[in-house]
Structures are given as structure tokens and as C-alpha cells.
Amino acid sequence: MIRITVIDREGKEHLLEAPTDMHMNVMELCKAYELAVKGTCGGMAMCSTCHVYILSDTKLPDMKPEEEDMLDQAFFVDSRSRLGCQLMISPEMDGLKVRLAPEED
Numbered sequence: 001m002i003r004i005t006v007i008d009r010e011g012k013e014h015l016l017e018a019p020t021d022m023h024m025n026v027m028e029l030c031k032a033y034e035l036a037v038k039g040t041c042g043g044m045a046m047c048s049t050c051h052v053y054i055l056s057d058t059k060l061p062d063m064k065p066e067e068e069d070m071l072d073q074a075f076f077v078d079s080r081s082r083l084g085c086q087l088m089i090s091p092e093m094d095g096l097k098v099r100l101a102p103e104e105d
Contacts, residue, residue, distance in 0.1 A: 002094035007055070008035055009100050018089045026052065026098065027084035037100065043085035048074035050084035051101035058096040060087060075104045 004026065006014045018029050027050035030037040038049035045066040051074055054060065060082070063071075067086045071077050081101065087093070 002089070002091060002096075004029065004089075004093065004095075005056075005097040006030055006033075006035060006052075007097070007099040009102065018093075020089055020091050022089075024089050025085050026050070026087040026089065026096075029089060030084060030100075035100070036103075037084060039085060041085075045070050045083055045086055048083065048101075048104070051076070052082055052084045052087075052098040053078065053080040053101060054082055054096075055080070055099055056095060056097040058093055060093070060096075074101075076102050 001017045001019055004016050004018050006016055016029055016033050027037055027039045031039055040049045041047040048070055067083050071081050
């Protein structure tokens with residue numbers, strides 16, 4: 001198990017324990033803890049309802065073209081933006097800190 005901190009849209013910090021042996025991603029972890037993440041496309045990088053900002057210096061895998069393309073179309077994107085569905089939980093992510101991006105209207 002690793003720990004990931006998620007800051008919700010109201011600014012409240014949630015320290016989540018995440019298994020590294022279940023092939024979960026950050027979006028699924030947030031949903032498991034009932035945080036306000038829609039994940040409308042089910043983790044296929046076809047929407048941006050799991051958009052997060054990376055707040056820690058945690059080493060993450062590079063973005064794949066599908067994630068880059070989706071973020072090009074999303075709102076509220078900045079240099080820290082990633083799709084939670086594309087961040088597969090691994091032991092190297094221990095200590096990751098993210099903030100949920102504002103929801104699109």
C-alpha cells in the first residue's frame with residue numbers, strides 16, 4: 001500500500017491508501033473513496049472529468065498522446081495537469097499529492 005493525498009474542490013485534504021497490486025488508477029482510487037470525480041469515459045482518456053493537478057515532485061510516467069490530446073481540449077489546464085485515469089498506481093507514486101481540477105460547466 002502507498003499513500004496519495006488528494007485535495008478536493010473545497011480545499012480539503014484526503015490521505016488515501018492505495019493498493020499497488022490491483023492495477024488501479026488515480027481516478028478509480030478517488031471514486032473508491034467517494035471523492036467527486038466523475039470518470040465519465042471509464043478511464044479511456046476520452047473526457048477530462050478526472051482532471052487533476054500534480055502538486056508533488058513525484059516521478060510519473062510520461063503522457064501518452066491520447067492524454068495530451070484530451071487535455072488540449074479540456075478547461076482549466078496548466079503545466080501540472082494530468083488525467084487521473086492515466087496515472088496507474090505504482091509503488092513509485094508513494095507520496096503523490098494532487099488537487100482535483102474545477103469541474104467544467
